[in-house]
Amino acid sequence: xxxxxxxxxxLSVQEGRISILNCDYTxxxxxxxxxxxxxxxxxxxxxxxxxxxxxxxxxGRFTVFLNKSAKHLSLHIVPSQPGDSAVYFCAAxxxxxxxxxxxxxxxRLTINP
Amino acid sequence: DGGITQSPKYLFRKEGQNVTLSCEQNLNHDxxxxxxxxxxxxxxxxxxxxxxxxxxxGDIAEGYSVSREKKESFPLTVTSAQKNPTAxxxxxxxxxxxSLSGANVLTFGAGSRLTVL
Numbered sequence: 001x002x003x004x005x006x007x008x009x010x011l012s013v014q015e016g017r018i019s020i021l022n023c024d025y026t027x028x029x030x031x032x033x034x035x036x037x038x039x040x041x042x043x044x045x046x047x048x049x050x051x052x053x054x055x056x057x058x059x060g061r062f063t064v065f066l067n068k069s070a071k072h073l074s075l076h077i078v079p080s081q082p083g084d085s086a087v088y089f090c091a092a093x094x095x096x097x098x099x100x101x102x103x104x105x106x107x108r109l110t111i112n113p
Numbered sequence: 114d115g116g117i118t119q120s121p122k123y124l125f126r127k128e129g130q131n132v133t134l135s136c137e138q139n140l141n142h143d144x145x146x147x148x149x150x151x152x153x154x155x156x157x158x159x160x161x162x163x164x165x166x167x168x169x170x171g172d173i174a175e176g177y178s179v180s181r182e183k184k185e186s187f188p189l190t191v192t193s194a195q196k197n198p199t200a201x202x203x204x205x206x207x208x209x210x211x212s213l214s215g216a217n218v219l220t221f222g223a224g225s226r227l228t229v230l
Contacts, residue, residue: 009153034218043117043203043221044156089155099144099207100171101219103156 003027004092006104014112019077021107023090026071030092034101035064035075038087047088048075080111115140117222119204124227126191126198134189134225136204143208145187146219149173150201159202162187191227199229 013019031052036044050057050064063076090104117138126132148156158171162181176195205219
């Protein structure tokens with residue numbers, strides 16, 4: 001049972017345009033959401049996060065939007081740069097317990113010059 | 114510089130053999146985790162430990178074992194009972210809940226790729 005889903009395995013965007021990566025979740029007990037970026041043969045690195053009490057968080061070129069009623073979050077990257085080409089994972093945390101993170105399947109973003 | 118070191122980076126194993134993946138952190142983090150990455154399936158939690166001498170099973174613990182004898186170290190043993198061990202293994206750590214900003218963020222190592230021949 002996939003509680004966090006990233007339905008787009010890949011996304012291709014032209015340099016300078018906006019990249020929008022989507023993530024859906026099914027468990028209403030998640031209270032914190034994170035985006036990680038991963039290059040091949042490396043570990044994921046933290047990118048940006050959002051608490052369930054907010055609907056938007058912005059950090060430079062990266063903005064995460066959360067729609068709790070739809071159980072949907074998205075990551076916007078603008079403007080997109082070639083170095084943004086990577087796999088992006090959405091992750092969600094349970095409200096209580098050991099702070100385990102549940103990850104989505106990942107979306108491979110390719111930025112074309 | 115603080116971080117997480119995983120070794121070896123690449124490992125080949127014959128069927129029926131146990132193998133241990135090393136994970137060491139100097140971040141003074143309390144919690145440590147092991148994830149497995151397979152194509153199209155994202156990261157799945159194998160085991161985690163919140164304090165020394167204590168650990169819990171994650172979602173796919175069968176065929177794996179861990180120990181947490183020191184705060185800095187959380188080795189993972191892939192046993193012969195693991196039916197499909199070929200994967201990319203990621204170790205992560207997290208500061209205690211009472212820490213300031215960043216308490217929710219996992220820091221990952223560079224990973225170990227295990228291939229069973």
